[in-house]
Amino acid sequence: MKSFAGFLLGLLFGVGLVISGMSDPAKVLNFLDLFGTWDPSLAFVMGGAVVVTFVGYRLVLNQPQPKLSEVFHLPTKKDIDGQLLTGAALFGVGWGLGGFCPGPAFTAVPLMSDGIIAFFPALLIGMWAGKMAPGLTAARA
Amino acid sequence: MTEFTPLASAFGGALIGLSAVLLLAINGRIAGISGISSAILPPWGGRLREGDIGWRIAFVVGLMAAPILVQAVSGEPIQQTVSSNVALMVIAGLVTGFGSVYGGGCTSGHGVCGMSRLSMRSITATLTFMATGFLTVFVMRHVVGG
Numbered sequence: 430m431k432s433f434a435g436f437l438l439g440l441l442f443g444v445g446l447v448i449s450g451m452s453d454p455a456k457v458l459n460f461l462d463l464f465g466t467w468d469p470s471l472a473f474v475m476g477g478a479v480v481v482t483f484v485g486y487r488l489v490l491n492q493p494q495p496k497l498s499e500v501f502h503l504p505t506k507k508d509i510d511g512q513l514l515t516g517a518a519l520f521g522v523g524w525g526l527g528g529f530c531p532g533p534a535f536t537a538v539p540l541m542s543d544g545i546i547a548f549f550p551a552l553l554i555g556m557w558a559g560k561m562a563p564g565l566t567a568a569r570a
Numbered sequence: 571m572t573e574f575t576p577l578a579s580a581f582g583g584a585l586i587g588l589s590a591v592l593l594l595a596i597n598g599r600i601a602g603i604s605g606i607s608s609a610i611l612p613p614w615g616g617r618l619r620e621g622d623i624g625w626r627i628a629f630v631v632g633l634m635a636a637p638i639l640v641q642a643v644s645g646e647p648i649q650q651t652v653s654s655n656v657a658l659m660v661i662a663g664l665v666t667g668f669g670s671v672y673g674g675g676c677t678s679g680h681g682v683c684g685m686s687r688l689s690m691r692s693i694t695a696t697l698t699f700m701a702t703g704f705l706t707v708f709v710m711r712h713v714v715g716g
Binding site: 431432433434435436437438439440441442443444445446447448449450451452453454455456458459461462463464465466468469470471473474475476477478479480481482483485486488489490492494495496497498499500501502503504506507508509512513514515516517518519520521522523524525526527528529530531532534535536537538539540542543544545547548549550551552553554555556557558559560562 | 571572573574575576578579580581582583584585586587588589590591592593594595596597598599600601603604607608611612613621624625626627628629630631632633634635636637638640648649650651652654655656658660661663664665666667668669670671672673674677678680681682683684685687689690691695696698699700701702703704705706707708710711712
């Protein structure tokens with residue numbers, strides 16, 4: 430049941446990415462190109478998503494527990510450390526180079542462009558390296 | 571140039587938010603794509619024993635099925651312009667993958683879910699990756715390229 434819910438919610442998330450235009454790296458790169466061909470669409474995606482999530486999370490977290498799980502698995506870290514800043518800074522650089530963040534990279538896979546065939550295996554290797562890098566394994570356990 | 575699409579983008583964003591809300595309500599999980607997908611990769615720790623892998627695989631299969639569904643329903647190919655510079659895309663993939671996992675989240679985990687929880691970590695991370703994203707595109711398009 431958890432996997433069935435996972436599939437449907439992944440599908441819903443992906444449909445949201447495609448409808449919003451975020452599955453197209455050109456739209457993402459144009460959002461990031463403030464001094465060029467700026468396309469503010471991404472801000473509307475974030476706005477729509479954050480408004481729904483902000484309200485929805487409050488309703489959900491008033492419930493005693495999730496439908497198919499014992500507890501809500503929420504992040505517990507509070508500290509703004511070097512690892513957070515380094516990771517986020519690097520992520521932004523990669524995002525600016527390729528125009529793909531992880532979600533849209535998955536939705537791009539079945540479209541099989543030359544770029545995603547190069548990007549996707551590298552993304553997975555990078556993620557694996559991020560898991561193996563010092564300090565991370567223990568912190569995420 | 572890409573067309574500015576405020577309505578479609580806000581609506582698509584709302585669907586992303588709905589998915590995030592339902593994933594917390596049903597599976598009790600945060601909809602961070604880097605977190606969901608990287609946990610499928612080894613090492614798994616106790617996840618296999620705890621049955622914490624199957625829903626993650628199902629979620630990313632759902633993500634990959636989405637463009638196929640949209641194309642089938644709309645009857646139109648999905649608009650996509652992807653760089654075919656293989657070296658650039660390999661480097662981009664490595665840095666994106668490493669950074670998103672090392673920093674504990676990406677656009678979805680920090681940007682959507684974390685900001686909605688008013689997490690200072692996520693707000694800081696989002697401002698940071700937005701800043702380096704703007705800077706990278708500025709350098710690539712207006713300093714290096716042109």
